[in-house]
């Protein structure tokens with residue numbers, strides 16, 4: 280950088296640009312007004328008994344989750360992906376997106392907003408009907424299946440910035456699940472099987488299965504004004 284004249288009277292302000300910066304401060308406030316805690320229950324509740332029966336016919340269409348940590352039994356099937364297809368050779372929605380982007384050229388990078396096609400699971404699994412409350416806003420979303428020791432190591436998924444999505448989460452079996460935000464363990468006695476929670480993934484978090492056959496509902500949504508309003512209305 281070049282040397283500068285640091286006298287304030289010498290500075291030529293661009294007030295249009297300064298005004299535009301406010302969008303970021305406003306969004307940041309709006310984000311944390313909605314995410315008043317790391318994990319917040321919503322009205323959405325998946326009928327777990329029905330879900331466990333219905334998902335069996337799709338067991339042969341689950342995929343290994345990404346290919347970076349194949350020593351763990353982590354699988355997924357898309358609810359919302361890039362094409363709406365769950366039968367193709369590859370489904371890039373069934374992997375960590377940062378890992379996918381690391382393997383392709385910058386101009387081919389994808390964001391969660393590129394994944395907006397619902398798969399047939401949405402129509403065929405009646406147990407998922409309660410997701411209709413937010414279905415119009417859903418982006419890349421998956422049902423994860425974990426066996427014992429499967430995990431996500433500590434990470435952050437989103438930021439309180441305009442170009443990031445929102446995240447929701449639930450599991451069928453909280454008693455066999457470890458979930459941490461920062462250094463605090465989520466009290467799984469407070470978590471209802473099948474209940475969908477708004478989660479704040481701007482916070483460091485990790486998760487782990489303590490037993491086999493644990494499902495996680497892994498949902499992302501747009502961050503539109505309408506989506507914020509809808510989620511605000513369905514928080515319990």
Ligand SMILES: [Fe+2]
Pocket residue numbers: 431434435436480484
């Ligand atoms: Fe995460």
